[in-house]
Amino acid sequence: MTLYNYFKYILTGMLICMVASCDLEETNVNPDNPEEAPNRVLLSSAQAGFAYALGGDMGRYANVITQHLAGVGRQHLVIGRNQITENDVNNAWRFNLYPIMQNLKVVIQQAQEEGSPHFSGAAKVMLASVLGVTTDAWGDIPYTNAFQGREEFNPTYDPQEVIYDTIQALLDEAIVELQASESLNTLESEDLIYGGNLNNWIKAAYTLKARYYNHLSQVNPTESAQMALAALDSGFTSNAENMTLAFGGTQTEANPYYQFNQQRGDIVMAEFFTDLLIDRDDPRLDEYVTPLKGNFAGATSGEPETGSDMGPFVASIDSPVPFITYPEAQFIRAEALLRLNQGGEAAEAYNEAVKASLREVTGSDDYPDFIAQYASASGSVTLEQIMTQKYITMFGTFETWVDIRRTGFPDTPDPVMALGPEPLRFPYPQSERTFNAANVPDVTLTTPLYWDR
Amino acid sequence: MKKILLLSLMLALLLPLSGYSQGRVVTGKVVTAADAMPLPGVSVVVKGTTTGTATDADGNFSLNVPEGNNVLVFRFIGYRTMERTVGNESVINVALQEDTRQLEEVVVTAIGIERETKALGYSVQEVGTEELARSTQPSIANAINGKVAGVNITSSSGAPGAGQRIVIRGATSVTGNNQPLFVIDGVPIDNSTTAAGNPNQGTNAVLSGVANSNRAVDINPEDIESVTVLKGPAATALYGIRAGSGAIVITTKKGKEGRAVINYNTSFTLDYVNKLPELQQRYSQGSDGEFTGTFSGFNSVLSWGAPLDQLRFDGQPYPYDPNGFLVPADSSAATDQRAIAYDNLDNFFETGKTWTNTLSISGGTEKAEYYVSLGHTDQEGVVPKSDFQRTSVRVTGSTQLNDKFRTFGSANYIKSGGRRVQQGSNISGVMLGLLRAPITFDLSGGFGEEGDENPGAYVFEDGTQRTYREGAGYDNPFWTVNRNPFEDDVNRLIGYVGAQYDFTDWVNASFRLGTDWYSDRRTGGFDIQSRAFPEGQVYEDQVFNRDINTDLLVTFDREVTTDVSARLILGHNYFNSRFQRLYTQGDGLAVPTFFDLANAASITTTENTIRIERAAVYADLSLDYKNFIFLGFTGRNEWSSTLPTDNQSFFYPSINLGFVFTEAFDLTGDVFDFGKVRASYAVVGKDAPAYALTTPFASSTWGDGWTNGIFFPFQGVAGFNQVTQLGNPDIKPEKNKSIEFGVDLRFFDNRLGLDATYYKNNSEDQIIPVSISSASGFLSAVLNSGEIENKGIEAVLRGTPVQTTNFSWDVIVNFTRNQSEVISLYPGVETITLNGFTSPSSRAIVGEPYGVLFGGRWARNDQGQLLIGNDGFPFPADEDGVIGDPNPDWTAGITNTITWKGLSLSALLDIREGGDIWNGTIGVMNFFGTSKNTENRGETKVFEGVRVDDGTPNTQEVVLDQDWYQANGGGFGAVEEQFVEDGSWVRLRELTLSYNLPATLLEKTPVKAASIAFNARNLWLNTDYSGIDPENNLTGQGNALGLDYFSMPNTEGYGLTLRVTF
DSSP states (O other): OOOHHHHHHHHHHIIIIIGOOOOOHHHTTTTSSSSSHHHHHHHHHHHHHHHIIIIIIIIHHHHTTTSSSEESSHHHHHHTTOOOTTTTTTIIIIIIIHHHHHHHHHHHHHHHHHHHHHHHHHHHHHHHHHHHHHHHSSSSSSOOOOOOGGGOSSOOOBOHHHHHHHHHHHHHHHHHTTTTTSSSSOOOOOOTTTOHHHHHHHHHHHHEEEHHHHHGTTTTTTHHHHHHHHHHTTOOGGGOOEEEEEOOOGGOOHHHHHHHHHHOOOOOBBBBHHHHHHHHOOOOHHHHHHOOOOOOOOTTTSOOOOOEEEOOOHHHHOOOOOEOOOHHHHHHHHHHHHHHHHHHHHHHHHHHHHHHHHHHSSSSOOOOHHHHHHHHOSOOOHHHHHHHHHHTTTTTTHHHHHHHHOOOSOOOOOOOSSSSSOSSSOOOOOHHHHHHHGGGGOOOTTTTTTTTO | OOOHHHHHHHHHHHHHHHOOOSSSSEEEEEETTTTTOOOOOOOEEETOOOOOOOOOOOSEEEEOSSSSOOOEEEOOOOOOOEEEEOOSSSSSOEOOOTTTTTOEEEEOOOGGEEGGGGOOOSEEEEEHHHHHHHHOOOOHHHHHTTTTEEEEESSSSSTTOOOOOEEEEEEESSSSSOEEEEEEEEEOOOOOOOOOOOSSGGGGGGSBOOOOOOGGGGGGGGGGGEEEEEEEEHHHHGGGGGGGTTTEEEEOOOOOOOOOOOOOEEEEEEEEEEEOOOOOBBBBBTTBBBOOOOGGGGGGGOOOOBBBEEEOOSSOOTTTTTTTEEEETTTTTOSBBOOOOOOOHHHOOOOOOEEEEEEEEEEEOSSSSEEEEEEEEEEESSSSTTTEEEEEEEEEEEOOOOOOOOEEEEEEEEEEEOOOOOOOTTTOOOHHHHSSOTTOEEEEETGGGGGGGOOTTTTTTTSOOOOOTTTOOOOHHHHHHHHOOEEEEEEEEEEEEEEEEEEETTEEEEEEEEEEEEEEEEEEEEEEEEEEEEHHHEEEEEEEEEEEEEEEEEEEESSSSSEEEEEEEEEEEEEEEEEEEEEEEEEEEETTHHHOOGEEEEEEEEEEEEEEEEEEEEEEEEEEEEETTEEEEEEEEEETTOGGGGEEEEEEEEEEEEEEEEHHTTTOOOEEEEEEEEEEEEEEEEEOOOTSSOOEEEEEEESSSSSSSEEBBBBOOOOOEEEEOOTTTTOOOOEEEEEEEEEEEEETTTEEEEEEEEEEEEEEEEEEEEEEOOOGSSSSEEEEEEEEEEEEEEEEEEEEEOOSSSEEEEEHHHHHEEEEEEEETTTOEEEEEEEESSSSSSEEESSSSSEOOOOOOOHTTTTBBEOOTSSSSSOBBBOOOEOOOOOOOOEEEEEEEEEETTTEEEEEEEEOOEEEEEEEHHHHHHTTOOEEEGGGGOOOOOOSSSTTOOOOOOOEEEEEOHHHHHHSTTTTTSSSGGGGEEEEEEEEEEEEEEEEHHHHHHHSOOOOOEEEEEEEEEEEEEEOOSOOOOOOTTTTTTTTTOOSSOOOEEEEOOOOEEEEEO
8 A cells, every 4th residue: 555545544534534424335345245146147056056955965865764875974874773863954954955945036036027037937947846855855844935034034834735836836937937939138058957958948847847746646646647747748858858967077066975975974885775786787886886895785774884885977076966857757657657557658668767767877778688677567567666766766866765755665674773763754954943943843753744645 | 651750750759859867878779570670760768767869760779878777668659669678788789579559550541541540430450561471372362361350261272373262251242253352552453363264164164174363462472561451341432342342451561761771581381282081992993892994984983893902913914004904812813912002192292392582672762762672482382293483573662852742653563373283173183083093093103203204104105195094084183284284374564653742731632543464374275185175175365454543632631620630532533444365275186295276176266355444533531539539431422334324323421430438538547558439331332244234145155064065166157146144224233231330449558459340231232143044045134132141240359468578478369250141132033053063052042141052962851850761771852952051150360479589489370160161072082982981881871860651760771882872872963961061170370480680690790680480381280171171162262162172182381481681
């Protein structure tokens, strides 16, 4: 600072501020945080944030419970013994899912104000899928009354049934908006999922509709199947359309499973899932499991023992995290058709689902022996077959825990030293119990969700 | 300085200027006992006569003494009067002891205003040079620890440069800054802490990372003449917002009229770790009673293996131990060599060394005075490779330009910083790596205490890390100290210039411009193969802070009537602060051990700027009636940039009254010397943090609480999100209302004194970022709500049980008791987390003391009895709750000083009663099986409690085994309650034995005075706390308290100090 400036400061201080009319307001503007941000940077953030949550706590906890993974150390060991605490789930709810939804709400509002339906549509697809994961973990959750800022510090909880209606309504609106012919701003390269491909967004919206209809398989078996199939007609047609988010090759862009294994390492492959792959000589084994001293070996769930690490398909530094994929769509189709007693078509969908998964994971479906045994159903197929193959396909996802709770397949063994029965939901997070106590529903880990009957 | 001028004046009036008596001439020299500085102006009188003189500028005197058996009386304000029998001697040299009990003591109050303690209606306490000198620690905050009532100082750890949490009369702000303002010669300086690590981590950064300094560490204690602590709002009202939590007012050494005095002092201290948690010595690495070695995944980090006495080495090549792998004694592979319990702790910690040197030159003429000092401190920590250096150059001077105009100024350049070590909840934290290590694993790789110097201890030839879990787990501490460096480099300039002009003898004006600039450049990283950042990380963190402060004062001081005098000060203050931080992190290193951003694959940068500007006008009126009623009023109107335009201006007043009843009612007698009662009421405002009015956007990062997460820009795309704190455009200032009563009583010729204060403090309209349900869209909202009450008692008891010519025994007792209660927060908000882990944390909870520990508890029935499950074990309660109160019930510092001729022995006994600490370290060591108490593995126990099913007393025996400790009996279980321990202590904080060389010995040398002292610190500690020294705090200077999670240990030290004056 020059001497002149220095004196200017003193003069400002002494003379101008003497009567306190100096411009103190200007000083209180934060130069580092903009007061406004365009939708394209808000959407990219929400996309990556949700992917991180799915491959982070949400997917990891779910996969320990479903025995894809075994928690062998510290908190994850306890989770693997069926005791998941309000602290374990706090981070995902408080620092990921709800802030992500808040930012999507901002995108939707800004898009409506400026006339950018494409942004509004994409944000609603994201919002519907965040809502879906959140409600499938906790059941009743705040929504209608939420995201009001100062207007409501204690949002009430909507019944899960209402959340399911909301998901469908958001996706319907999204489909219309994404088809709008005019949009002031539209998605471009900052769209980390589809790079601005609106058709893929629309297909993703339809496929998500199918997923959330299909979740109601026990509430309304027939209608849920019919609605899901109707939606799937406009859904994904190949792996190229999969809704996934790619992670990068550097530490600050690294896949969440990769980061966890590198930095914490309290999970390994579970014995149940690993044996399932080994027993079937599954071509995906090498991609799903990293050999331990030359052997594929999972740890017994509940036991603090060593085991194989996760494989490169799900846990490389740049492994993508899926939101929803074509193989899942085919499994939904198979399951829905089976519920409608259309066994033959169900079998076809099942075969295509398995092959699509093989292509997605290994790059090929040229495994004649495996195909012959596990992807050549004809005439019909059992729910157990569908759900077991879906269980293998959905490794690493949160969604696989929904399937296991909904259908009971595959039947995983009790973990050793279990501290309770298998949880049917996450406990409400400690922050909600602390900051929104009056509204938090009274449930236990074994209170089933609305669709779980 | 003023003291001396004042006194010279008095002496000139009181003393007969010449003596006519016949007799002989006695000469001598009077010096200070503390640092052997010559004392000019000391009255030397022959007892019982009016014959006397005063010492000259060099402290020399010459006096005609009548024949006979005479006694000389040496008197000087601020020092103890001393009597010496003349006898046949013709040379009498004396060293006067500083008198801390003086009635007419002058102290520095707010804005550098000097006042007689007698006139004050509020409590202040001074710590003098001599008391400060007894601490040889580099930081001023350590030097006053235990010496001031009402002040609680907690070192974050014994790491070099580690900061201190200083709280005066309890925390008054829920989430704001509760640290006192540091003021040097009337100019406020910055004492903030910038937590190391990625700023995006927010307050979590202090749970891991390195021990941070608070910036008061830059002050060289040797430059300090005295420290005055202004405790309550009445005392600090004139400083306004920044001193809302009290003020530590430092007066530096100045030059004195006379010839140049050169002072040199050097001290050398050896530091040792004073307390560590105990490790079990019986079981090996492994799980389920079997030794597993380092290849067994998670089991490698456990110490639940076979008993050592059942294991033998197999003598086969095993890269982790030259003796081979461990096998059961009855195995065919077994050799005769028994398993070894390695002493990793002993191998790791070293003897710390601190070497301090200060050289100063001071002097002056009638017109000008100067003080120049050069100080250097070089500290090596008890953790290998950790160090801290400080170099300080200080110049202070003043000039009397004419009899009305005086200018003064000071500049202090400091370069400080060092190499700090990863600690806390941190995969690289050295305590974490050390205390979780199985005893059968030699972290030093056979190099023992030389492990830090031999890469073979921590790295294999192929570059992979050598530690007890292959490929994962925690960093070998020897790796961390070598391969995960952190260095900070602070360059700082603190200075002021000022002028005073006397218009008449009762009106003067003064102006002071102070500035405090520093840059703090931190560099470091994690090498490739580090467990937290296997691909390597490098960071470069640049902090720049600039404060400017001006004060303009106009003082009117005159007698209004013969009985009433009045002093009015009108002032203006301007403060401007700018803090900038640029943090750049590079991830993915290409070349090992090369910590440069150019070596990184991806770079992320975070900027952080905080600007605050304030202006204020203030007035201070003091009335003095007959020198026994003192009435003071202050008022300050402040404008702050952090408040919304409508609420920007706010006013707060104070009133204080001092009544010297001994003079009013003429009670002074043989027993009672002095008695005063005082009362005050004050309001102090606190403004909002910067930028609390709006809700802007920020560049995104996402994580999951377990991992480092991802940062934007991501894949080349920018990403922003709305900040999670909802701003408040209607915020108004916080108000802290305080009432204080006190007495000051002196007895027995001033040999016994009691100064006691009761206070009650209510801070209202707290500006709190209240945590709210994230379903609202935000994690917190800035609100104006809530109240904290602090009330307490402070007492200072001073006594001189024995005082003879050559011998004296002095006692000072400082007693502190503060009780806080969070009265309210925000309607519907019962708790606010100050800092900590998801569980436990230190919180503000309505109805509880500030900062209570909150976490998982055992399930209990309504009678508070433990509920026992059907398996015979207690189990966690459904809901977390309050598990401890980290605030001490009371603290006391007792200083005993015994002086015999030139020899002085002083001991500071420091007592803390109560104050819970969550020993998270032990909890986690239980899980891993390394803690001493896990030696009871396999033993049975009947938990005292009632059966949950039928309410009958539990009689079921259960086995305490690995399963128990790895579930609810360990630190990763849900019950933190069981690891909360009482942090009470009694410690001998300081012991000093000093010897002043007699003047006769030095007469023929150029040395005017010399002293040598032996200092010991923390040489005795008595506590039930099972972890490290309970004086530790993971969260450092922040508001949270009582969290110990692999914190760095504290130290004890032994040193020698030599002081020489030329």
